[in-house]
Each structure stands twice: as structure tokens, then as C-alpha cells.
Amino acid sequence: MKVAVMGAGAVGCYYGGMLARAGHDVVLIGRSQHVEAIERDGLRLETQSFDERVGAPHLRASADASAVASAQLVLFCVKSTDTVSAGESIAPHLQADALVLTLQNGVDNADRLRTAITQEVAAAVVYVASEMAGPGHVRHNGRGELVIEPSPSSETVAHALISAGVPTEVSANVRGALWAKLILNCAYNALSAISQLPYGRLVQGVGVRDAMRDVVAECKAVAQADGVTLPPDVDAAVRRIAETMQEQYSSTAQDLARGKRSEIDHLNGFVVQRGEALGVATPANRLLHTIVKLVEDKAHGAI
Incomplete structure (x- = not known):
């Protein structure tokens, strides 16, 4: 299969690798x-079970969106803030029968991407702990499962991923799975970013688990009001993150540490927005969103 990874950061490099x-x-x-770095030395793929360099003939790298041109599968891994602009940049180069799989945080990226391209788009829910440890060096810290939205190509793609060592499931309730992942992100991302702590240490803080419960309860109330069918084990999944990804810093924490804008508007900010539209109060999510935005604005000289 010919594969392009649009937005080859920690997530894209892991799955592409x-x-x-x-x-x-x-x-x-x-x-x-x-x-x-990748063109010179290959991609260093450091996982919990192996540490290898992956390069030619099967892997190459490019800074140009036109590199998607011959791909049958595009793993779309850009930040949620860049979904539409990145979609527009690849639109002229995509094969007519390409499948674009969104491996992103948030719940509405696939819908927004469909406004920019005409090719088939399928959402995917990503459960992986990974980071860029240096130029051309991705470090995998745990997990790696994908849940994919059904499409004519999804079963073929899932088989390829499973054969490559990536646990993958095709699910008819990807909307519920995306919301479940959103709830995990809302519980952990902002707190990890504000404290600059990994998940395992974060949950040891005074009052943190209670604060997370408040955030999760609000998210679940908004999801219910929005007609979303959540998996039955959301609360257990939230608790499990701190056990299975103890050393992981949230993507929001990584963004703030590098002085970058984060996806917080598409995480806690999205819950606040939907809550306002549906008449559901979200004070805990609003506070986390506000604090992260303050940190970002200060770093960029906006306040």
C-alpha cells in the first residue's frame, strides 16, 4: 500500500513508521x-519492544503537501486548528480513490475536512502515547490502538495496520468513541499542561482526581444532551490512562512547553461551546480552557 502521512509529528511518525x-x-x-533528519538517517522508531531506524526503500520524507499524490491511504495527523487549511493544501494532489483517515484530537475534524476535499474521509480514534524525542526520532511510550469509522476501504486498511503491529478495530459508533477520547483529553490535557507533569505524577496531586471527576461529569452531560452514545466504561478508561501512560505528557503540555498554540479550543473549549448551545453548564471545563488560553496568550505576547 502507498501511504502518505500529512502532519508527521509524534502520532504520524509512529503509525507511518x-x-x-x-x-x-x-x-x-x-x-x-x-x-x-529522516532523509539523511531514516526515522528512528523507538518503542517499548524495539529501537530501529526505518528508511529507504520503504520510507521517505517531504516538506511538500504534493507528496500525497500517489497515496492510496493518507493518515491525516495535523493539529485540529489546521484541519481545513491542511485539507485545502492536499486537495489538488489527492488521488480520486484515496482514503483520508483523520488521526486527530477532537470530535469534528472529519466533518470539517470534508468541506475541503472531495475524497473519502473516515475518522479514527487514536490511543497512543508518543513524542518526538528529536529530529527524525519518535519515542513510543505506550498503547497504540486505533478505532476506525466504517468505509469501503476501512477493512482493508485495518488489516494492513493489524499486520503492521497496530491493534485496529472498525466500529459503527466512532462518534461515541471520539467523544470518549475527547473526555480523556479534557480530563488530562489541560492539567498536564498547566502543571507540566506526566499523567502518573499528575494524578497524585491534591484534589486532582476530584477535579477530573467534575470535568468528566460535565463532558458526559454535554454528550448526553447532544445525543451521543458513549461507551459504558468511560470512567474506568479515564482512571486507566494514568496507569497505562504514566510517563506521558499531554500534547497540550508539549505544545505549551515549546511555546506553541495548543488544540485546547477543540478539547475543553469545544465542550464549553457545545454546552452553551445545549444549555449545559460546564464551569470546570471553562476554567481549564481559560487558564490554558492565558498561558498561551502570555507566551505569544497577546496580553
Whole structure:
């Protein structure tokens, strides 16, 4: 299979690297510093079970969106804030029969991407702990499962991913799964970012678990009001994150540590927005969203 990864950061490099390692032809489209390192030395794929370099002939890198041109599968891994603009950048180059799989935080990326491209789009829920440890170096800290929205190509893609060592499920309730992942992100991301602590240490803080319960309860109330069918084990899944990803910093924490804008508007901010529209109060989510926005604005000289 010919695969392109649009937005080859920690998530894209992990899944793209796993597919290339299994023999698929993969191009990683990302920032120039990573592209140069990968083209020179290959991608260093450091996981819990192996540490290898993956490169030619199965893996290459590019900084140009046109590199999606021959791909049958596009793993769309850009930040939620960039969904529409990145979709517009690849639209002229996509094959007519390409499947674009959104591996992103948030619940509405697939719908927003469909406004920018005409090709088939399927949402995916991502459960992976990974980080860019340096140029061309992705470190996998745990998990790695995907839940994919049904489409004519989803079963074929799922088989390829499973064969590459990526646990993958095709589910008819991806909306519920996306909301379940959103709830996990709302519980952990902002608190990890504000404290700059990994999940395992974060939950040891005074009052943290109680605060998380408040955040989760609000998210569940908004989801119910929005007609979302959540999986039955959301609360257990929230508790399990701190056990299975003890050393992981949230993507929001990583963004703030690098002085970058985060996806907080599409996480706690999205819950606040939907809560306002549906008449559901979300004070805990509003406070976390406000604090992260303050930190971002200060770092960028906006206040």
C-alpha cells in the first residue's frame, strides 16, 4: 500500500513508521528539521519492544503537501486548528480513490475536512502515547490502538495496520468513541499542561482526581444532551490512562512547553461551546480552557 502521512509529528511518525517497517511505501510530510533528519538517517522508531531506524526503500520524507499524490491511504495527523487549511493544501494532489483517515484530537475534524476535499474521509480514534524525542526520532511510550469509522476501504486498511503491529478495530459508533477520547483529553490535557507533569505524577496531586471527576461529569452531560452514545466504561478508561501512560505528557503540555498554540479550543473549549448551545453548564471545563488560553496568550505576547 502507498501511504502518505500529512502532519508527521509524534502520532504520524509512529503509525507511518510501523507501516513502513511492515513493507508499505510511506512518505512522511512534516517540518523541515524532521524531513532532513529522516532523509539523511531514516526515522528512528523507538518503542517499548524495539529501537530501529526505518528508511529507504520503504520510507521517505517531504516538506511538500504534493507528496500525497500517489497515496492510496493518507493518515491525516495535523493539529485540529489546521484541519481545513491542511485539507485545502492536499486537495489538488489527492488521488480520486484515496482514503483520508483523520488521526486527530477532537470530535469534528472529519466533518470539517470534508468541506475541503472531495475524497473519502473516515475518522479514527487514536490511543497512543508518543513524542518526538528529536529530529527524525519518535519515542513510543505506550498503547497504540486505533478505532476506525466504517468505509469501503476501512477493512482493508485495518488489516494492513493489524499486520503492521497496530491493534485496529472498525466500529459503527466512532462518534461515541471520539467523544470518549475527547473526555480523556479534557480530563488530562489541560492539567498536564498547566502543571507540566506526566499523567502518573499528575494524578497524585491534591484534589486532582476530584477535579477530573467534575470535568468528566460535565463532558458526559454535554454528550448526553447532544445525543451521543458513549461507551459504558468511560470512567474506568479515564482512571486507566494514568496507569497505562504514566510517563506521558499531554500534547497540550508539549505544545505549551515549546511555546506553541495548543488544540485546547477543540478539547475543553469545544465542550464549553457545545454546552452553551445545549444549555449545559460546564464551569470546570471553562476554567481549564481559560487558564490554558492565558498561558498561551502570555507566551505569544497577546496580553
